[in-house]
Amino acid sequence: MSFWFTVLRQVGRNLRQTWGSQLMTLLTVSLSVLIFAFFSLIYTNMINFGEKLGDDLSLIVYLEEEPGPELQQQLINKITTFDEVEKVRFISRTEAYERFARQLGENRDVLDDMPKDFLPPSIEVVPLKNLRSLNQVKLFSAYLSRLPGTLKVQYGQDWVERFYHFTRLLSIIVLLSGTLLILTTIFMVAYTIRLTILGRQAELELLKLVGATNNYIRTPFLLEGLLQGIVGSSLGIVSLYALFQWIKLRFSGPGFLNVFEFSFFPPAVSLSIVCVSILLCTLGSYSTMQKFLRI
Amino acid sequence: MVELIKVSKEYPPDVVALKDISLSIGVGEMFFVIGMSGAGKTTLLKLLCSMETPTGGLIEISGKPIAQLRGYHLARLRQKIGVAYQDFKLLTDRTTAENIAISMEVSYKKPQIIKKRVRDLLDQLGLADKHDTITGELSRGEQQRVTLARAVANSPTMILVDEPTGNLDAITTERVMNLLNKCNKAGATIVIATHDDSIYRHTSHRVMELRRGRLHAVSGGLP
Numbered sequence: 047m048s049f050w051f052t053v054l055r056q057v058g059r060n061l062r063q064t065w066g067s068q069l070m071t072l073l074t075v076s077l078s079v080l081i082f083a084f085f086s087l088i089y090t091n092m093i094n095f096g097e098k099l100g101d102d103l104s105l106i107v108y109l110e111e112e113p114g115p116e117l118q119q120q121l122i123n124k125i126t127t128f129d130e131v132e133k134v135r136f137i138s139r140t141e142a143y144e145r146f147a148r149q150l151g152e153n154r155d156v157l158d159d160m161p162k163d164f165l166p167p168s169i170e171v172v173p174l175k176n177l178r179s180l181n182q183v184k185l186f187s188a189y190l191s192r193l194p195g196t197l198k199v200q201y202g203q204d205w206v207e208r209f210y211h212f213t214r215l216l217s218i219i220v221l222l223s224g225t226l227l228i229l230t231t232i233f234m235v236a237y238t239i240r241l242t243i244l245g246r247q248a249e250l251e252l253l254k255l256v257g258a259t260n261n262y263i264r265t266p267f268l269l270e271g272l273l274q275g276i277v278g279s280s281l282g283i284v285s286l287y288a289l290f291q292w293i294k295l296r297f298s299g300p301g302f303l304n305v306f307e308f309s310f311f312p313p314a315v316s317l318s319i320v321c322v323s324i325l326l327c328t329l330g331s332y333s334t335m336q337k338f339l340r341i
Numbered sequence: 342m343v344e345l346i347k348v349s350k351e352y353p354p355d356v357v358a359l360k361d362i363s364l365s366i367g368v369g370e371m372f373f374v375i376g377m378s379g380a381g382k383t384t385l386l387k388l389l390c391s392m393e394t395p396t397g398g399l400i401e402i403s404g405k406p407i408a409q410l411r412g413y414h415l416a417r418l419r420q421k422i423g424v425a426y427q428d429f430k431l432l433t434d435r436t437t438a439e440n441i442a443i444s445m446e447v448s449y450k451k452p453q454i455i456k457k458r459v460r461d462l463l464d465q466l467g468l469a470d471k472h473d474t475i476t477g478e479l480s481r482g483e484q485q486r487v488t489l490a491r492a493v494a495n496s497p498t499m500i501l502v503d504e505p506t507g508n509l510d511a512i513t514t515e516r517v518m519n520l521l522n523k524c525n526k527a528g529a530t531i532v533i534a535t536h537d538d539s540i541y542r543h544t545s546h547r548v549m550e551l552r553r554g555r556l557h558a559v560s561g562g563l564p
Contacts, residue, residue, distance in 0.1 A: 049449060052449060248432060249432055252430050253443070255419060256419065256447050256491075256495075262416075
């Protein structure tokens with residue numbers, strides 16, 4: 047009889063004997079992986095969305111007076127002193143009026159009684175892609191507001207800040223759910239293996255006496271942890287995928303989710319989550335063996 | 342060859358189970374250890390199978406001090422020693438066949454060989470109809486025979502038997518002794534601890550008597 051045949055038979059026997067607690071552990075591992083992967087998925091999608099929004103980020107500097115060509119060059123020099131920018135564009139009062147009128151569309155007649163220079167001139171500054179963190183944008187905005195002749199700087203501060211805080215909150219949730227995953231996988235698996243060991247104390251004692259090697263006794267327990275990791279995490283990831291597909295199907299078409307363009311983890315990330323879970327479960331099983339299975 | 346040199350075993354706080362036992366048991370010998378309850382017979386067997394360690398002295402099997410064996414080497418030694426314990430140590434939720442097979446499984450014997458050997462042993466011990474019976478449902482006498490079957494199943498080079506006939510009638514006792522004799526003739530060293538004089542009264546093998554943990558006398562054996 048080969049070593050692996052014997053060991054696998056022992057694993058089967060253990061699973062049959064303690065199927066109740068094994069099932070509970072399996073569900074806990076699956077649920078932990080599902081929770082962690084769910085928040086990670088939202089987080090990564092939010093980050094992607096944020097990057098996409100960042101591509102369209104521009105700062106509008108409203109000016110008191112329309113700058114002449116010489117002042118325009120001076121302002122460009124001042125702006126690029128802070129950092130390289132992708133684009134700087136001056137918008138005159140008339141251009142601002144035309145743009146506003148275009149935006150109003152059919153309702154442009156509301157402007158009929160207004161003078162064509164009632165809107166302030168402005169500079170549209172598109173920062174480089176590396177200027178993406180909220181603090182950097184804030185600093186740049188503060189710098190621009192100190193330029194001579196500046197009335198106000200706008201870049202959708204409120205929205206950007208809310209989005210930034212939301213992603214911060216998500217990252218904390220991801221960290222917490224990651225901790226939950228680590229704790230549940232290690233401790234639940236360790237606890238189940240401990241129950242199995244205690245339930246089989248007489249058999250383990252006998253195995254030692256009839257000459258079973260350490261590997262013969264320990265490997266089945268290690269495999270149990272490994273199996274919990276493989277099945278539990280795969281179940282968690284598959285459930286998340288099913289949930290993801292359901293949400294996509296349910297909320298497809300024009301609407302909120304279309305703005306976000308949700309995407310699932312790449313295969314490598316899914317595989318990494320499964321591998322880490324397997325590692326944690328095996329670790330849980332190993333630590334229990336070290337503690338309770340003295341041979 | 343088993344060598345014991347001034348072997349002692351004490352249990353806390355101050356119970357002396359064995360004191361200064363020195364003896365040699367040859368390869369292929371059948372050796373009886375007799376004495377009253379509490380004389381130290383079971384302790385001696387436990388020391389021989391390294392289930393317990395002596396508090397003094399040296400025990401060598403085939404020239405190797407067993408106290409120094411660890412891990413794989415200790416497991417290999419235990420595979421070569423079959424032990425029929427006085428308290429049976431049966432897995433009472435498993436069948437008779439599974440209990441006997443366990444000693445062969447640890448040395449990775451093929452399933453067909455295990456099956457054949459189990460059936461063969463059950464036949465020899467009059468337990469053929471108990472193959473699939475849960476051992477918890479067997480009588481004491483039947484459990485004792487299953488323990489013996491497990492001890493000899495893996496064809497060990499040394500068999501230690503503690504009170505093998507304690508719960509058996511005369512016919513079954515003869516069956517058990519026949520099996521042990523057969524193993525002995527096949528080359529196994531047999532050490533039997535007993536206080537049943539019917540099994541050693543007319544023996545030509547050596548008989549060692551223990552009294553209060555001390556070697557009282559060794560008699561018999563061929564000159």
